[in-house]
Amino acid sequence: MIITPNNPAPNIALSEFELIERVFAKLHPKTPTDIEKGIGDDAAVMSLPAGARLVSCIDTLVQGRHFSADWTQVNELAFQIGYKAVAVNVSDIAAMGATPHSVLLALVLPERLAHEAWLSTFAKGLFHACQLFGVTLIGGDTTRSEHLVLSISAQGFIANGIPAVYRSGAQVGDKVYVSGTLGDAAYALKHFDTETGQQLSHRLHMPTPRITLGVELARAGATAMIDISDGLYQDLSHICQQSGVNMRINLEQLPTSTPLAQIELSERLLCQLTGGDDYELAFILPAHIDPPISDSDTPITCIGEVIANENSEETPLELFYNAQAVTIEHPTPFNTYPNLTGYQHFSG
Amino acid sequence: MIITPNNPAPNIALSEFELIERVFAKLHPKTPTDIEKGIGDDAAVMSLPAGARLVSCIDTLVQGRHFSADWTQVNELAFQIGYKAVAVNVSDIAAMGATPHSVLLALVLPERLAHEAWLSTFAKGLFHACQLFGVTLIGGDTTRSEHLVLSISAQGFIANGIPAVYRSGAQVGDKVYVSGTLGDAAYALKHFDTETGQQLSHRLHMPTPRITLGVELARAGATAMIDISDGLYQDLSHICQQSGVNMRINLEQLPTSTPLAQIELSERLLCQLTGGDDYELAFILPAHIDPPISDSDTPITCIGEVIANENSEETPLELFYNAQAVTIEHPTPFNTYPNLTGYQHFSG
Numbered sequence: 001m002i003i004t005p006n007n008p009a010p011n012i013a014l015s016e017f018e019l020i021e022r023v024f025a026k027l028h029p030k031t032p033t034d035i036e037k038g039i040g041d042d043a044a045v046m047s048l049p050a051g052a053r054l055v056s057c058i059d060t061l062v063q064g065r066h067f068s069a070d071w072t073q074v075n076e077l078a079f080q081i082g083y084k085a086v087a088v089n090v091s092d093i094a095a096m097g098a099t100p101h102s103v104l105l106a107l108v109l110p111e112r113l114a115h116e117a118w119l120s121t122f123a124k125g126l127f128h129a130c131q132l133f134g135v136t137l138i139g140g141d142t143t144r145s146e147h148l149v150l151s152i153s154a155q156g157f158i159a160n161g162i163p164a165v166y167r168s169g170a171q172v173g174d175k176v177y178v179s180g181t182l183g184d185a186a187y188a189l190k191h192f193d194t195e196t197g198q199q200l201s202h203r204l205h206m207p208t209p210r211i212t213l214g215v216e217l218a219r220a221g222a223t224a225m226i227d228i229s230d231g232l233y234q235d236l237s238h239i240c241q242q243s244g245v246n247m248r249i250n251l252e253q254l255p256t257s258t259p260l261a262q263i264e265l266s267e268r269l270l271c272q273l274t275g276g277d278d279y280e281l282a283f284i285l286p287a288h289i290d291p292p293i294s295d296s297d298t299p300i301t302c303i304g305e306v307i308a309n310e311n312s313e314e315t316p317l318e319l320f321y322n323a324q325a326v327t328i329e330h331p332t333p334f335n336t337y338p339n340l341t342g343y344q345h346f347s348g
Numbered sequence: 349m350i351i352t353p354n355n356p357a358p359n360i361a362l363s364e365f366e367l368i369e370r371v372f373a374k375l376h377p378k379t380p381t382d383i384e385k386g387i388g389d390d391a392a393v394m395s396l397p398a399g400a401r402l403v404s405c406i407d408t409l410v411q412g413r414h415f416s417a418d419w420t421q422v423n424e425l426a427f428q429i430g431y432k433a434v435a436v437n438v439s440d441i442a443a444m445g446a447t448p449h450s451v452l453l454a455l456v457l458p459e460r461l462a463h464e465a466w467l468s469t470f471a472k473g474l475f476h477a478c479q480l481f482g483v484t485l486i487g488g489d490t491t492r493s494e495h496l497v498l499s500i501s502a503q504g505f506i507a508n509g510i511p512a513v514y515r516s517g518a519q520v521g522d523k524v525y526v527s528g529t530l531g532d533a534a535y536a537l538k539h540f541d542t543e544t545g546q547q548l549s550h551r552l553h554m555p556t557p558r559i560t561l562g563v564e565l566a567r568a569g570a571t572a573m574i575d576i577s578d579g580l581y582q583d584l585s586h587i588c589q590q591s592g593v594n595m596r597i598n599l600e601q602l603p604t605s606t607p608l609a610q611i612e613l614s615e616r617l618l619c620q621l622t623g624g625d626d627y628e629l630a631f632i633l634p635a636h637i638d639p640p641i642s643d644s645d646t647p648i649t650c651i652g653e654v655i656a657n658e659n660s661e662e663t664p665l666e667l668f669y670n671a672q673a674v675t676i677e678h679p680t681p682f683n684t685y686p687n688l689t690g691y692q693h694f695s696g
Binding site (some may be wrong): 064102137143 | 404405408409411494502
């Protein structure tokens with residue numbers, strides 16, 4: 001009973017999303033009516049017997065995907081790993097318009113990290129995030145294995161009378177918005193060894209979930225919302241698919257940080273469209289509703305509008321730069337350590 | 349940025365439990381009053397603004413620990429892996445006296461398993477367990493990595509007026525009970541290549557969480573409860589530590605399946621005391637309360653009593669076999685694939 005890789009690789013070349021969706025859709029029993037939202041959104045929403053509704057989610061961070069595969073770096077980044085594990089889950093709760101409440105941690109820990117220095121630094125990062133985002137660690141589980149894996153389940157609530165914001169409510173004519181700036185984390189990941197990459201690394205390691213904004217958007221009447229974890233292109237596509245709409249996105253309007261504005265345009269846009277780990281909110285508001293402005297530290301930018309899906313065979317996003325049509329090849333996220341060596345092509 | 353094991357192993361030889369407990373206890377902020385039970389039990393319990401209370405937990409299954417590290421076996425066991433991931437979490441909810449409600453799945457999937465045959469079989473096992481135990485899969489997350497890791501977060505409810513059953517309520521004079529039979533899963537794990545091991549393998553791969561019994565015990569007034577996942581010795585020790593008591597356990601009373609009864613005594617007792625994966629309930633009832641009998645398929649056996657902890661330096665469990673004192677060396681669980689080669693010594 002030792003690891004023996006004598007089982008050949010699969011011969012089915014479906015994307016992970018498609019395949020899992022298909023297999024699970026086929027086997028999933030009917031969702032009971034007390035569950036407002038089951039599989040397929042940023043988080044699940046259940047109506048409880050009385051009072052507020054519960055919002056729950058789970059998310060995993062693995063070495064080599066969400067943080068460096070370099071063990072010396074893993075030690076150095078212990079605080080950020082703890083912080084980020086909480087932040088990305090809280091971000092999922094925020095993207096439903098819910099208020100985060102608590103988290104549970106499943107820690108798969110390699111022997112080399114099962115020592116106080118690492119655990120303590122990790123825990124400090126985790127509790128720092130808990131304090132910042134108003135959540136409490138209420139339980140957990142630790143398992144020993146060769147690689148570091150963290151799964152966090154987060155829970156939040158939505159008050160009675162306030163609708164949760166799903167991916168499925170976008171209507172033709174609605175406006176498309178994003179919070180903050182885009183592409184910073186992706187650039188820091190791809191170009192970690194440059195000055196600009198270093199300057200933007202806090203956006204990769206210490207993302208800020210938009211909790212206040214998420215709650216305000218639910219109250220304001222947002223029709224759809226998602227947090228940008230897999231890149232704007234893919235995450236907006238999820239809204240399009242689940243809402244049965246397309247979108248026209250004006251790339252010259254993408255909010256850009258000062259450091260990233262200095263980068264060559266096609267590289268910058270590639271980061272902004274296909275780089276993950278932004279953890280900003282992408283959301284949809286009816287044209288007659290102005291975005292909330294109470295959280296003045298978080299810029300909000302209109303980047304496009306929802307249009308009809310007249311040909312379901314087409315890609316759901318129509319991209320323009322200064323009114324000129326743009327196509328992007330292979331718009332899949334590249335948010336994986338170590339960096340992919342093959343660049344994706346971008347042509348405008 | 350590749351895996352470079354140039355970071356030396358830790359030099360602190362604390363047990364994983366102790367170390368994590370210490371680090372987290374040091375850093376954990378005060379638990380808000382709306383959380384009835386935070387870190388340190390089988391599952392967390394929160395009072396919601398109105399209505400029933402929510403019970404949540406998270407648990408991870410990793411290759412080589414909870415199921416075979418042999419990749420061909422992993423394929424063969426896909427159904428059981430899906431089933432077991434749900435069952436062990438539902439068992440944690442049951443051990444609080446709560447009714448399981450829903451689960452979230454975080455799947456870390458190696459490329460070799462990202463194909464329909466494996467995913468479909470896995471999902472069938474998972475949904476089979478969901479249906480059996482009355483829970484709904486309400487969300488999830490998939491990540492690619494080299495090893496298979498599954499984290500499941502489960503949620504359940506306890507009705508108003510019914511107390512959750514913690515590890516901390518055992519009182520001197522209470523009786524100690526277990527459900528079902530003990531040691532079958534451990535024997536199947538250690539001796540998978542024997543006829544008896546094969547005969548008992550369903551107990552390892554397809555454990556039965558004791559949901560009805562758990563709920564009945566909460567209503568009946570159980571003072572403490574835990575599900576036996578790390579072996580009876582360690583799990584009862586958790587109750588002792590958290591309740592500030594000791595226990596006297598009469599080993600001749602341990603409930604034993606017919607196949608396991610044929611095994612040599614010290615080997616059998618070692619499986620029953622230190623083998624994990626039983627997923628039976630160990631629970632404590634005041635002497636004047638009889639155990640519930642409505643779930644007649646689940647045998648319940650009194651195996652000892654709660655006694656005073658007069659010397660906190662001693663091990664909390666006093667073991668007897670037909671009134672003769674028994675000691676067990678290194679009573680740590682051995683529930684890891686591949687089987688440990690070094691046997692633990694048992695002397696009566």
